[in-house]
Amino acid sequence: MTGPIRVVIVDDDPLVRGMLTLMLDGADGIVVVGEAADGATAITAVDRHLPDVVLMDIRMPGVNGITATERLRRRHRPPEIIVLTTFDTDEHVVRALRAGASGFLLKDTPPEQISQAVRAVAAGYPMLSPGVTRRLMRRVASGAESYEQAHERLALLTPRERDVVLAIGQGRSNAEIASELLMSVTTVKAHVSHILTKLDLDNRTQIAVLAHDGRLL
Amino acid sequence: MTGPIRVVIVDDDPLVRGMLTLMLDGADGIVVVGEAADGATAITAVDRHLPDVVLMDIRMPGVNGITATERLRRRHRPPEIIVLTTFDTDEHVVRALRAGASGFLLKDTPPEQISQAVRAVAAGYPMLSPGVTRRLMRRVASGAESYEQAHERLALLTPRERDVVLAIGQGRSNAEIASELLMSVTTVKAHVSHILTKLDLDNRTQIAVLAHDGRLL
DNA sequence: CTCGGCGTACTACCAAAGGAGGTGGTCCGG
DNA sequence: CCGGACCACCTCCTTTGGTAGTACGCCGAG
Numbered sequence: 001m002t003g004p005i006r007v008v009i010v011d012d013d014p015l016v017r018g019m020l021t022l023m024l025d026g027a028d029g030i031v032v033v034g035e036a037a038d039g040a041t042a043i044t045a046v047d048r049h050l051p052d053v054v055l056m057d058i059r060m061p062g063v064n065g066i067t068a069t070e071r072l073r074r075r076h077r078p079p080e081i082i083v084l085t086t087f088d089t090d091e092h093v094v095r096a097l098r099a100g101a102s103g104f105l106l107k108d109t110p111p112e113q114i115s116q117a118v119r120a121v122a123a124g125y126p127m128l129s130p131g132v133t134r135r136l137m138r139r140v141a142s143g144a145e146s147y148e149q150a151h152e153r154l155a156l157l158t159p160r161e162r163d164v165v166l167a168i169g170q171g172r173s174n175a176e177i178a179s180e181l182l183m184s185v186t187t188v189k190a191h192v193s194h195i196l197t198k199l200d201l202d203n204r205t206q207i208a209v210l211a212h213d214g215r216l217l
Numbered sequence: 218m219t220g221p222i223r224v225v226i227v228d229d230d231p232l233v234r235g236m237l238t239l240m241l242d243g244a245d246g247i248v249v250v251g252e253a254a255d256g257a258t259a260i261t262a263v264d265r266h267l268p269d270v271v272l273m274d275i276r277m278p279g280v281n282g283i284t285a286t287e288r289l290r291r292r293h294r295p296p297e298i299i300v301l302t303t304f305d306t307d308e309h310v311v312r313a314l315r316a317g318a319s320g321f322l323l324k325d326t327p328p329e330q331i332s333q334a335v336r337a338v339a340a341g342y343p344m345l346s347p348g349v350t351r352r353l354m355r356r357v358a359s360g361a362e363s364y365e366q367a368h369e370r371l372a373l374l375t376p377r378e379r380d381v382v383l384a385i386g387q388g389r390s391n392a393e394i395a396s397e398l399l400m401s402v403t404t405v406k407a408h409v410s411h412i413l414t415k416l417d418l419d420n421r422t423q424i425a426v427l428a429h430d431g432r433l434l
Numbered sequence: 435c436t437c438g439g440c441g442t443a444c445t446a447c448c449a450a451a452g453g454a455g456g457t458g459g460t461c462c463g464g
Numbered sequence: 465c466c467g468g469a470c471c472a473c474c475t476c477c478t479t480t481g482g483t484a485g486t487a488c489g490c491c492g493a494g
Contacts, residue, residue, distance in 0.1 A: 098358040098365075126350045130342040136353040137343055141315040148315075160441060171423035174481070185480095187442050193482065203450090204481075206388035208422045212429045375470060391451070404472050410452065420480085421451075 005122045008034040008049055008079070010042040010065065011057040016107070020055060020084075020114070027115040039063025039071075046072055051079050052122045055114075056101070058085045058092060066095045073100035080121040084114075088132050090139075103127040150214030156198050162216075164191040168204050169211025222339045225251040225266055225296070227259040227282065228274040233324070237272060237301075237331070244332040256280025256288075263289055268296050269339045272331075273318070275302045275309060283312045290317030297338040301331075305349050307356075320344040367431030373415050379433075381408040385421050386428025 007030055011017050017035050025032040034049040036042040038060045046054060054072065058065040069081050082103030083096040096104050102121040105114065106129045117127040128136070154162060167177040174192070178185045195207060211217065224247055228234050234252050242249040251266040253259040255277045263271060271289065275282035286298050299320035300313040313321050319338040322331065323346045334344040345353070371379060384394040391409070395402045412424060428434065 094357055094361045097354050098361045120347075125347040126354055128350060128354075130337075133343045133345060133350065133353075136350075136357055137314050137345075140311055140353055140356060144311045144315045158440060168422060169426070171418070171420060171426055173420060173479095183441085184443060186444060189482065190443080191441090193484090196482080201388070203388060203390065205385065205422050205425045208425050209386070209388055209429060212426060377471065400471085401473060403474065406452070407472075410454090413452080 004029045004031040005053060005118060006031055006033045006049065006051040007053045007055065007118060008032070008036065008042070008045050008051040009055045010036045010039070010045075010060070010068065011055075011084075012037050012060040013057075016057070023111040024055075024115055024118065027118075030115060030118055037061075039065060039068030042068045043071055046075070046079060050077070053118050054079045054081045055084050055118070056081050058083060058096070066092075066099050069096065069099040069101055080124075082117055082121055082127065084109075088129065088135065090135065093132055093135060104132045105129050106131065146213040147215060150210050153199055153210065154214055154216075157195060161191050161195050161198075164188065165195060165207055165211050166216050168192070168207045169216055171208065221246050221248040222270060222335060223248055223250045223266065223268040224270045224272065224335060225249070225253065225259070225262050225268040226272045227253045227256070227262075227277070227285065228272075228301075229254050229277040230274075233274070240328040241272075241332055241335065244335075247332060247335055254278075256282060256285030259285045260288055263292070263296060267294070270335050271296045271298045272301050272335075273298050275300060275313070283309075283316050286313065286316040286318055297341075299334055299338055299344065301326075305346065305352065307352065310349055310352060321349045322346050323348065363430040364432060367427050370416055370427065371431055371433075374412060378408050378412050378415075381405060382412060382424055382428050383433050385409070385424045386433055388425065 007024055009017050009020050009032060011020070014037070021032045021035065024030050033051055034045040036045040040063045042054070042056070056065045056069055065083060065085075069083065072078055072081060078100070080102045081100065082105060083101045084105050084107060085092060086107045088104070088106055093104055103117050103126065105117055105127070109117075109129060120127045154165065157165065163181055164177060167180060172180065174185050174188045178188045181188070192204060196202070199207070199210065201207060201210070224241060226234050226237050226249060228237070231254070238249045238252065241247050250268055251262040253262040257280045259271070259273070273282045273286055282300060282302070286300065289295055289298060295317070297319045298317065299322060300318045301322050301324055302309060303324050305321070305323055310321055320334050320343065322334055322344070326334075326346060337344045371382065374382065380398055381394060384397060389397065391402050391405045395405045398405070409421060409424075413419070416424070416427065418424060418427070
């Protein structure tokens with residue numbers, strides 16, 4: 001990375017743009033090369049100025065920040081994008097990350113942390129607000145719960161039975177499983193019966209659910 | 218938070234403990250009040266010294282760091298725990314977070330960032346190494362993929378049909394669904410048939426899988 | 435060596451699920 | 465007021481799923 005970090009600021013509120021420009025343009029090694037008020041002009045601005053980092057609001061008239069992020073990330077040499085918003089709902093966070101954002105900050109983040117974040121993402125590091133990080137941590141941790149429980153139960157099965165569980169988890173019929181696993185349909189049924197009794201379930205649908213909780217897909 | 222942040226360091230390698238103590242004990246507002254070489258003694262050390270923060274290695278003889286973390290987090294006023302390890306495998310990260318760690322750092326983290334992390338978690342903020350953050354981001358983003366696809370397809374259904382999808386996703390039989398949703402079994406079958414054709418699926422197990430991908434549970 | 439678990443396979447039977455096609459009622463919007 | 469979407473119900477029929485019980489060859493632990 002040679003030269004200062006080039007930044008484009010996207011927000012529909014001129015006041016916010018001004019504030020951000022003011023706090024970043026002075027900062028060490030950062031220069032604000034452009035501004036935009038909505039997603040559509042953001043894209044043309046990026047194409048013109050080729051910034052390293054884009055600060056992106058979500059709620060904007062016309063093309064919103066998430067969609068703009070998606071499109072920008074499909075560019076040839078895409079800028080790193082920091083989504084900067086007032087609300088950190090789960091929906092927003094997940095959509096932003098999925099769209100390809102490298103950062104997600106709340107607007108009440110102190111100035112020096114914003115410039116720090118710009119430098120971090122420019123260097124290829126992700127940067128999330130603490131609250132967002134906590135969200136992700138909780139999400140992962142809670143998902144792990146059912147995962148581990150499912151694995152415990154699945155451990156009761158023999159390897160072959162687990163093969164069958166896997167196939168059921170993909171929605172296969174007994175006939176399909178038989179040909180896939182090279183055994184007779186009656187054998188498949190035998191395995192299924194064993195699985196049902198061992199895991200104390202009623203039908204194959206519940207086996208499929210368990211397989212998915214255990215992420216065997 | 219009054220007074221310095223009290224820290225206990227847990228690592229089986231005396232050299233590592235020494236390094237960490239050296240780099241933290243001098244730092245602003247941090248005092249190392251104890252050390253331990255394994256999970257079991259870590260717990261007694263915490264009970265004796267009542268630290269604000271514990272730096273915890275994972276791989277240790279006897280009780281490992283994950284288990285120790287779990288146990289410590291069940292204490293009356295649990296310390297914040299930073300897991301500090303050499304490898305950031307998905308398994309380690311997920312288990313550590315699930316056990317209740319507030320931080321997850323790699324051992325190659327520069328000293329000043331470690332002391333920063335101690336201060337952050339003491340203040341109630343989470344702190345992850347950039348690589349770990351990226352891991353979580355990817356995980357969440359990729360999970361969202363199937364989620365959105367599932368929702369798109371589910372949008373083709375009528376409200377009542379979605380009710381049925383939900384029930385199937387819980388492994389209910391047609392009879393159970395009928396009584397649960399107050400309709401006749403034949404009606405349930407009609408709905409299921411419609412769902413299968415609309416979503417181009419073969420059997421109810423696949424409906425259940427879709428319901429789970431769309432997190433309707 | 436023998437016993438038990440595993441994987442495979444069979445029979446026979448019954449229950450559940452799914453397909454095809456039709457009937458009637460409601461409610462909403464053009 | 466009429467058409468279309470949705471919901472509910474029906475019958476007849478086929479396919480799939482699940483239970484029960486038996487059997488045989490293999491292999492590893494005791």
